[in-house]
Amino acid sequence: MLNIKDLHKSYDMGESSLHVLKGINLKVEKGEMVAIMGSSGSGKSTLLNIIGILDELDEGQYFLDGIEIKDLTEKKSANYRNKFLGFVFQSFNLINFKNALENVALPLYYQGLNRKDRLDKALFHLEKVGLANWASHMPNELSGGQKQRVAIARALAAEPKLLLADEPTGALDSNTSKEIMKFLQQLNDEGKTILIVTHEHDISLMCKRIVKLKDGIITEDKKIKQHKIK
Numbered sequence: 001m002l003n004i005k006d007l008h009k010s011y012d013m014g015e016s017s018l019h020v021l022k023g024i025n026l027k028v029e030k031g032e033m034v035a036i037m038g039s040s041g042s043g044k045s046t047l048l049n050i051i052g053i054l055d056e057l058d059e060g061q062y063f064l065d066g067i068e069i070k071d072l073t074e075k076k077s078a079n080y081r082n083k084f085l086g087f088v089f090q091s092f093n094l095i096n097f098k099n100a101l102e103n104v105a106l107p108l109y110y111q112g113l114n115r116k117d118r119l120d121k122a123l124f125h126l127e128k129v130g131l132a133n134w135a136s137h138m139p140n141e142l143s144g145g146q147k148q149r150v151a152i153a154r155a156l157a158a159e160p161k162l163l164l165a166d167e168p169t170g171a172l173d174s175n176t177s178k179e180i181m182k183f184l185q186q187l188n189d190e191g192k193t194i195l196i197v198t199h200e201h202d203i204s205l206m207c208k209r210i211v212k213l214k215d216g217i218i219t220e221d222k223k224i225k226q227h228k229i230k
């Protein structure tokens with residue numbers, strides 16, 4: 001599904017540069033649920049952004065579903081993103097002036113579906129996250145957990161092969177975090193490959209594998225017995 005070889009990434013800081021990722025090797029197979037752990041500033045988001053084709057690597061190689069992600073035009077990278085990847089962020093990133101259903105329907109626009117098919121499909125995915133009754137509500141009428149479920153429905157609407165989540169529970173209380181993680185576990189049980197960036201130990205234990213990042217290198221990579229939420 002995903003194969004990263006000796007990846008390096010630096011940020012240009014004018015006079016100097018900041019070497020953030022220093023030779024990352026990472027393979028993820030279909031059906032895995034991986035936590036990328038590390039303290040703030042360790043390079044987790046940088047790595048996830050490269051995996052998500054939102055940013056480019058400097059050195060090394062990145063293969064996504066067998067395709068090398070390299071020197072892509074804006075159009076091609078947008079294509080791959082829409083085809084392969086779904087994103088969930090800490091801050092939900094919903095569009096405030098669109099209701100829940102329209103938010104979920106948005107990525108389907110890029111798949112060339114007509115309006116009715118988009119809204120039907122969006123409703124199907126809202127149902128999956130248990131929010132069909134909230135379809136016409138605006139984001140500011142939803143709780144944090146509900147917003148994140150809308151964001152997950154939106155990420156899933158285009159049926160991505162890989163779901164990328166950057167601190168998906170970072171803005172939620174612990175009960176709501178569990179609820180969201182339970183849903184992600186169910187999705188993974190259905191076969192979805194999921195990568196979750198987190199700095200919370202208990203969240204990482206709810207995944208099946210933990211990759212620890214420290215100062216831009218992977219210091220640990222182990223499969224674990226998943227803590228299943230009932």
Ligand code: ADP
Binds near residue numbers: 020041042043
């Ligand atoms: P994490 O997600 O683990 O907290 P990040 O990947 O966001 O870490 O950041 C790693 C390091 O890179 C930090 O020191 C951060 O300040 C720096 N950094 C992140 N993005 C940029 C950027 N666009 N330009 C310059 N420095 C950046």
Ligand code: MG
Binds near residue numbers: 044045046
């Ligand atoms: Mg981060």
